Amino acid sequence: MLWAAVGAVVASAAWAVAFLALDAGKDDADLRGYTAAANLCGKADHSSFDDEYPDDSGSPTHNSLKDTALDQSYCSLNLKKTTSSYADAYLTLQLDLHKRTDPGPEFRAVWKKYGDLHDGYDVDTVDGIGDEAYLVSQDTTGDTTSGSRYATLAVRDGWMTWTMTYSSYLTSYDEDKDPPELDEVTDWLKTDTESTLEALRD
Template identity: 35%
Template sequence: MSTSGEPSQPYGLPQPNPYGQVPAPPQNPVPAQQNPYAQPHPVPGQPDPAAGQPTPSQPPMQPPSQPPGGNYGYPPVGVGAPGTPAGPAGAPGGNGSGGGRGASGWLWAIGGAVAASAIWGSLLFATGGFSSEPSPDLAGYSYTDDLCAATSMTPFENAHYKTKANTGSSSKDANPQHSAARQKSMDTMWCNVALEQENASSATYSSTWLYTSATLHRTADPAPEFADNYRAYEKQETSIGYKVESVPGIGDEAYLVTRNDLGSDSGSYVILGVRDGWMTFQSTWSSYASSSSSGKQPTSDEIATMLKTSATETLKRLQNAR
């Protein structure tokens, strides 16, 4: 609240009087030396009466319920930030107690803070700062509806494995099989390939599968839970044992899971999991061969090398699939 004779705006810019015309001065004004609110010196920013310049009329005291005049407490556009809210007692424009000028300054400070909050909130809404939707880091990977076409089979072919011939008559018996789905929270892709060794005898039984999947996470970062998903294999309280080890050099993190109770002669079960940003990838080798099988089964280490080589090339293809 301002006292009579003080500027209603801290930068000396005259503001329109919201209460109409200024009332006429009294017939017997109080002499300046007896008026405790008289200004002994010109107010900064206001015309100096002593210099012969006209003094603009000042608005009357405003009730406390009204905000400071002009722009709800903000200075006009182009004017610098307000100064300190209250001057020392006895300073020009003060009433000797520091209350009048200080109250006006605090109103300016509060009004400025409220207006600043409103402007900042508007900017956040306009730029999506208040949006609950996260910004997924997909690391350049993109969706494909045929993951089998992007899966590198070269390492397995070099180990004398080939895609098993399709003997079924329906699409459900197709080999390889692929599927994909685009959803709001994630994009998911799968590829299942049945393999067989070259020159394998039809008189022996063997089964070899390569399962590949890729997921683009759009609403939740998979990083906090990724490692635990694979470390959990080691904590299973069953007769089946697994070994889990970290694999450097692929994505942001990768883990290799190997089942221990399968001998190289009877089969292997090996999983490679990779996370790169908000993309997760998994390639699984599952094989079994009867004791009469003539073909030599690859070791778990050989399978791990094939999976890592295939994953490295497959991920490159998914990044260039745009």
């Protein structure tokens, strides 16, 4: 009976420590005033892409999550040139508010070392956006008639993390509908990320 009682006390103490740690994490969450919009597509700025893709293909897709541990907003857009019948490129955006744990170490591991797990991608550090930001890109078009262009800007600002991803596929293009160069795309991602994050602060 004594060992059972001791075991119960230890278990209760461990549970209390875990509960207090979670509660402390909530109090210490460094959210920098960001909110997770119910409709991120309605709040996000993607105007830098408008000259290249003035039309959209179908309705944007969006969803959101509210939880004691995590708030999340997601948006997916199909981008289309005026001469196209179908989407020519895709834009996805996601904001996460980590309310229990600091996402910094895992964010850095995923994005700074993205090339260690995925072959053929370039990873560059981006200064001046949030606490840290990384640009991951890949261009497989070369001189061929097929391939893709891809770029993700990943940002961490306190316990908020953000990704904005562009992708296009050369097989969907005629000669007069070449996709923009990656340098252009990455500039657009930076510009629209900064304006969107500003809009998502209280």
